[in-house]
Amino acid sequence: MKTAQKTISPRAWTELILLAFIWGGSFLSIRIALDELGFLTSVAHRTGWAMLILWAYVLFRRLPIPKDPGIWGAFLVMGLLNNVIPFSLMAWGQLHIETGLTSILNAATAIFGVIAAAIFLADERLTLRKAVGVSLGFLGVATAIGLSALLQFDIRSLGQLAVIGGTISYALAGVWARKTLAGLSPQVAAAGMLTGSSMITIPFAWIIEGPFSLALAPQTWAAVAYYAIIATAVAYLLYYRVLAMAGSGNLMLVTLLVAPVAIILGALVLGEALPLRAYAGFALLALGLIIIDGRLLQAVQYRARRA
Numbered sequence: 372m373k374t375a376q377k378t379i380s381p382r383a384w385t386e387l388i389l390l391a392f393i394w395g396g397s398f399l400s401i402r403i404a405l406d407e408l409g410f411l412t413s414v415a416h417r418t419g420w421a422m423l424i425l426w427a428y429v430l431f432r433r434l435p436i437p438k439d440p441g442i443w444g445a446f447l448v449m450g451l452l453n454n455v456i457p458f459s460l461m462a463w464g465q466l467h468i469e470t471g472l473t474s475i476l477n478a479a480t481a482i483f484g485v486i487a488a489a490i491f492l493a494d495e496r497l498t499l500r501k502a503v504g505v506s507l508g509f510l511g512v513a514t515a516i517g518l519s520a521l522l523q524f525d526i527r528s529l530g531q532l533a534v535i536g537g538t539i540s541y542a543l544a545g546v547w548a549r550k551t552l553a554g555l556s557p558q559v560a561a562a563g564m565l566t567g568s569s570m571i572t573i574p575f576a577w578i579i580e581g582p583f584s585l586a587l588a589p590q591t592w593a594a595v596a597y598y599a600i601i602a603t604a605v606a607y608l609l610y611y612r613v614l615a616m617a618g619s620g621n622l623m624l625v626t627l628l629v630a631p632v633a634i635i636l637g638a639l640v641l642g643e644a645l646p647l648r649a650y651a652g653f654a655l656l657a658l659g660l661i662i663i664d665g666r667l668l669q670a671v672q673y674r675a676r677r678a
Contacts (some may be wrong), residue, residue, distance in 0.1 A: 381522055383616040390609050391625050395632025396475075397602035404594040407587055410462040411582035415572040416583075417599045418454050422565035424604035425558065434556050443563065445551035450567030453544035457537035459572075464537070469528030469643040473631030474513050475653045476534040478626050482508030482661055483542035491546045492513055497657040500665055507659030515652025547678055559609040567602075627657050 379387070388614065404413045415517055436441070453463040459463055465473050488495035497505070516531045552560045577583065587595075614622055 379617045379621050383617040386613050391628030393602050393606050395629045397598045398633040399473050399636045402465050402470050407591045409583040411576035412580050414458040415576040416595045418565050418568040418572050421603035422569050422598035427563035434559050446563035447567035448656035449564040452540050453473050453570035455571050456540040460533040460537040464530040467526050470637040471634035471645050472649050473534050474630040478656050479512050480541045481540040484545050487542040487546045501663050504659040504663035507655050511652045511655030515649050517648050521563050560609040609620050
């Protein structure tokens with residue numbers, strides 16, 4: 372059953388924009404950390420420190436902790452789909468493509484989320500409007516990547532496809548959460564998910580990339596602190612606040628706001644210059660998301676009837 376779209380209060384707008392800036396900065400901080408850390412180790416830092424912060428929050432708030440082993444198994448799968456796979460693929464991809472381009476391709480998460488929901492959830496049909504939006508989204512991804520990249524299929528092409536693989540994993544995580552984690556406190560679900568992902572990332576990173584070193588450069592520690600504490604633990608808490616205030620439909624706007632922040636930071640700090648097709652691809656992706664959201668079309672139709 373459809374529910375009415377929530378309006379966005381000034382406070383929700385402020386926190387939504389703050390969330391976009393936080394996540395936009397995460398792409399830059401991850402890239403800085405990758406100058407010294409292996410990509411798996413960087414992910415282990417992200418999930419491990421964020422897990423500790425969120426459990427401290429859960430214990431401070433005295434939120435009920437689930438005891439059902441099935442729920443903890445669901446946390447493990449959720450951690451794999453929503454953290455381990457996308458964080459690892461995107462971190463590896465950022466070694467070979469610009470942070471701004473990574474953020475543009477990351478916007479495809481919402482596109483794949485619509486497809487995954489239509490396939491696996493009975494109450495999420497792929498309507499004509501959504502199909503048009505998804506088609507434009509795919510066109511945007513193809514434009515941002517570029518036909519030449521697919522024909523050459525070099526390491527840069529693999530980096531872009533790795534990021535796309537991460538967005539698909541995010542989309543599947545959304546479906547998994549709907550099916551298995553409904554009814555749980557979102558803060559507990561996030562802490563449990565990060566526990567499951569840390570159980571995978573920490574030993575894998577240790578085995579594949581070697582023991583962790585705490586003798587890191589100050590800028591590396593600053594980057595790790597930002598993307599683990601601010602852009603993961605704090606951002607999850609802020610995400611659920613905005614979700615409660617504005618609703619999931621309005622929260623999709625974050626996807627459109629994150630990429631410009633990441634592009635600007637990449638240009639200012641790293642001197643990145645994206646090809647024109649990347650901006651054209653983002654424009655098509657944004658148009659697809661706007662059509663999927665539907666409110667702009669409804670507003671146009673309403674004005675047309677009033678005219």
